[in-house]
Amino acid sequence: xxxxxxxxxxxxxxxxxxxxxxxxxxxxxxxxxxxxxxxxxxxxxxxxxxxxxxxxxxxxxxxxxxxxxxxxxxxxxxxxxxxxxxxxxxxxxxxxxxxxxxxxxxxxxxxxxxxxxxxxxxxxxxxxxxxxxxxxxxxxxxxxxxxxxxxxxxxxxxxxxxxxxxxxxxxxxxxxxxxxxxxxxxxxxxxxxxxxxxxxxxxxxxxxxxxxxxxxxxxxxxxxxxxxxxxxxxxxxxxxxxxxxxxxxxxxxxxxxxxxxxxxxxxxxxxxxxxxxxxxxxxxxxxxxxxxxxxxxxxxxxxxxxxxxxxxxxxxxxxxxxxxxxxxxxxxxxxxxxxxxxxxxxxxxxxxxxxxxxxxxxxxxxxxxxxxxxxxxxxxxxxxxxxxxxxxxxxxxxxxxxxxxxxxxxxxxxxxxxxxxxxxxxxxxxxxxxxxxxxxxxxxxxxxxxxxxxxxxxxxxxxxxxxxxxxxxxxxxxxxxxxxxxxxxxxxxxxxxxxxxxxxxxxxxxxxxxxxxxxxxxxxxxxxxxxxxxxxxxxxxxxxxxxxxxxxxxxxxxxxxxxxxxxxxxxxxxxxxxxxxxxxxxxxxxxxxxxxxxxxxxxxxxxxxxxxxxxxxxxxxxxxxxxxxxxxxxxxxxxxxxxxxxxxxxxxxxxxxxxxxxxxxxxxxxxxxxxxxxxxxxxxxxxxxxxxxxxxxxxxxxxx
Ligand code: ADP
Ligand code: MG
Numbered sequence: 001x002x003x004x005x006x007x008x009x010x011x012x013x014x015x016x017x018x019x020x021x022x023x024x025x026x027x028x029x030x031x032x033x034x035x036x037x038x039x040x041x042x043x044x045x046x047x048x049x050x051x052x053x054x055x056x057x058x059x060x061x062x063x064x065x066x067x068x069x070x071x072x073x074x075x076x077x078x079x080x081x082x083x084x085x086x087x088x089x090x091x092x093x094x095x096x097x098x099x100x101x102x103x104x105x106x107x108x109x110x111x112x113x114x115x116x117x118x119x120x121x122x123x124x125x126x127x128x129x130x131x132x133x134x135x136x137x138x139x140x141x142x143x144x145x146x147x148x149x150x151x152x153x154x155x156x157x158x159x160x161x162x163x164x165x166x167x168x169x170x171x172x173x174x175x176x177x178x179x180x181x182x183x184x185x186x187x188x189x190x191x192x193x194x195x196x197x198x199x200x201x202x203x204x205x206x207x208x209x210x211x212x213x214x215x216x217x218x219x220x221x222x223x224x225x226x227x228x229x230x231x232x233x234x235x236x237x238x239x240x241x242x243x244x245x246x247x248x249x250x251x252x253x254x255x256x257x258x259x260x261x262x263x264x265x266x267x268x269x270x271x272x273x274x275x276x277x278x279x280x281x282x283x284x285x286x287x288x289x290x291x292x293x294x295x296x297x298x299x300x301x302x303x304x305x306x307x308x309x310x311x312x313x314x315x316x317x318x319x320x321x322x323x324x325x326x327x328x329x330x331x332x333x334x335x336x337x338x339x340x341x342x343x344x345x346x347x348x349x350x351x352x353x354x355x356x357x358x359x360x361x362x363x364x365x366x367x368x369x370x371x372x373x374x375x376x377x378x379x380x381x382x383x384x385x386x387x388x389x390x391x392x393x394x395x396x397x398x399x400x401x402x403x404x405x406x407x408x409x410x411x412x413x414x415x416x417x418x419x420x421x422x423x424x425x426x427x428x429x430x431x432x433x434x435x436x437x438x439x440x441x442x443x444x445x446x447x448x449x450x451x452x453x454x455x456x457x458x459x460x461x462x463x464x465x466x467x468x469x470x471x472x473x474x475x476x477x478x479x480x481x482x483x484x485x486x487x488x489x490x491x492x493x494x495x496x497x498x499x500x501x502x503x504x505x506x507x508x509x510x511x512x513x514x515x516x517x518x519x520x521x522x523x524x525x526x527x528x529x530x531x532x533x534x535x536x537x538x539x540x541x542x543x544x545x546x547x548x549x550x551x552x553x554x555x556x557x558x559x560x561x562x563x564x565x566x567x568x569x570x571x572x573x574x575x576x577x578x579x580x581x582x583x584x585x586x587x588x589x590x591x592x593x594x595x596x597x598x599x600x601x602x603x604x605x606x607x608x609x610x611x612x613x614x615x616x617x618x619x620x621x622x623x624x625x626x627x628x629x630x631x632x633x634x635x636x637x638x639x640x641x642x643x644x645x646x647x648x649x650x651x652x653x654x655x656x657x658x659x660x661x662x663x664x665x666x667x668x669x670x671x672x673x674x675x676x677x678x679x680x681x682x683x684x685x686x687x688x689x690x691x692x693x694x695x696x697x698x699x700x701x702x703x704x
């Protein structure tokens with residue numbers, strides 16, 4: 001069987017070897033035994049590290065391997081790990097009181113020898129007789145002495161070859177002490193069970209779990225295969241939990257099956273909409289229609305860049321609810337956005353007799369009372385708004401479709417509150433929208449319980465945006481030249497001010513200062529307007545309306561324009577201190593230009609060397625940028641994933657393990673389809689692992 005030798009620590013078996021192997025069956029209960037640690041301080045440290053049982057200890061994996069140094073290379077004052085052999089060892093007799101018991105050993109490796117000193121552990125002279133191989137961690141001092149801080153017996157290996165496992169440790173329990181504990185309990189690895197079904201494990205060529213753990217603790221050679229093995233298991237369990245959650249979601253809760261004939265919505269698409277849908281929009285609408293027609297709540301994530309036309313798709317879903325006598329809502333994270341949606345929807349429905357309301361925090365009380373009344377009776381069928389929509393007094397007569405824009409900016413509780421707005425026992429069909437392209441890797445790992453639709457194709461007529469990074473004063477002067485050129489031909493420009501982390505107030509001040517500066521300086525011949533978060537909703541609205549109407553040539557703004565403004569005549573954007581913004585944020589900002597018939601120009605001020613700015617200059621595709629962002633920042637940092645609660649896997653690391661994730665997803669889908677309750681004997685241990693990790697309901701806590 002040639003395949004067998006591919007497993008982590010399996011040599012090909014020699015004939016007769018099996019018969020000689022001691023009979024020892026795994027007894028997982030032994031892993032639950034209390035871990036014994038000598039010394040009160042170390043015991044407390046072990047508890048801090050979460051090492052209560054032998055099983056905890058074996059699952060406490062090294063972060064990396066400290067490359068062991070050779071004695072010959074050590075320099076005085078250096079702290080290092082060495083792998084040595086004991087030549088001579090003796091406890092120095094303690095004569096005077098108050099002197100600490102001391103053990104001295106002459107230790108050596110191929111490059112030299114030195115005197116190692118161990119304090120306060122007189123018994124070591126017996127424990128480590130001459131010939132013992134040790135990993136020592138400590139400080140190399142003058143006169144060729146090595147003051148030992150941590151020590152453990154180690155495998156027969158030469159220094160340069162393996163290195164020493166380096167564990168997450170804490171004061172009171174050093175990495176080397178942990179290694180010693182692990183060695184002392186190495187036997188218990190035999191008790192580690194195997195959750196992966198044998199067929200899967202063999203065809204994925206993964207070592208057994210216990211072999212993988214052993215390799216990570218002791219044997220650097222098999223480390224790669226071992227990590228891969230454990231990462232696969234981790235990803236598989238996560239995918240199983242997500243799939244399970246998707247399957248069970250809304251169980252016991254129904255949604256109105258919106259499967260009636262499309263009359264109004266059809267007429268709207270074919271006759272009233274002032275443009276033809278893109279292919280992606282058509283596909284998205286079909287997918288959503290199929291979801292809506294089921295009596296189970298839709299949970300779909302619609303991803304599309306700014307300007308990809310998500311609103312049209314969402315509006316169609318809302319109209320499907322309305323034309324069948326139900327209600328729909330669209331919720332946005334900010335007032336500016338909600339107002340923008342409200343305006344877009346009104347513009348997209350010329351002559352449609354659908355009543356639609358806008359509810360935000362600044363809706364006057366009278367108007368609000370009126371809206372709430374009409375929502376409760378069903379007189380009002382469509383409402384756009386902010387969080388104000390999910391407050392308690394808001395009741396719907398028959399909410400069937402809820403669209404959530406920039407869904408990652410809402411928390412789990414807010415989404416749950418929205419769920420509760422549907423009639424009792426029902427959940428609304430939910431369409432989550434995001435303009436932040438999520439790379440497939442992340443989409444699978446974080447939103448694997450949602451269905452996805454992507455709008456990749458931008459509506460026809462979109463103009464390319466040229467992006468430049470500007471760093472020098474000459475480039476700045478040239479940038480204003482370019483802006484003036486554009487303005488003189490009748491175009492408009494955005495100037496985006498530096499992000500001020502301290503407060504919105506300070507940010508507003510900075511924007512105001514820049515506004516004054518430009519108005520009296522480089523852009524003095526033009527009409528300049530100012531927009532920031534400290535303006536009242538009314539003033540914001542007013543400024544945006546003036547800019548949209550072409551009454552102002554330049555809009556100096558803070559990042560409040562990140563989302564929401566649609567001014568096709570704006571063709572230049574200048575971003576100050578661009579390197580203070582995140583990559584996806586800059587991409588969103590840039591989406592404010594290139595929306596009309598003219599080519600556009602984006603000028604990013606910042607360091608030429610910035611990887612983010614360079615990526616923006618190179619790519620215009622949001623998905624490509626999202627992948628770059630993921631590479632640059634690692635998964636936990638990406639917008640919208642931090643609060644997801646499973647950003648960090650213990651072993652798997654995205655995007656590095658993306659290929660593994662795809663495989664795990666496929667396997668999980670197959671298992672979930674064939675044996676959803678994990679009842680088959682071969683899935684029993686997998687089921688245990690799933691419950692162990694994700695709780696009895698296997699999946700519920702993943703994103704809660
Ligand atoms: P998003 O919400 O994805 O940022 P919108 O739905 O607001 O995008 O659309 C951006 C602009 O493009 C709007 O002015 C909209 O009317 C227009 N638009 C949408 N779909 C199309 C299309 N298929 N053809 C032409 N213009 C479109
Ligand atoms: Mg939009």
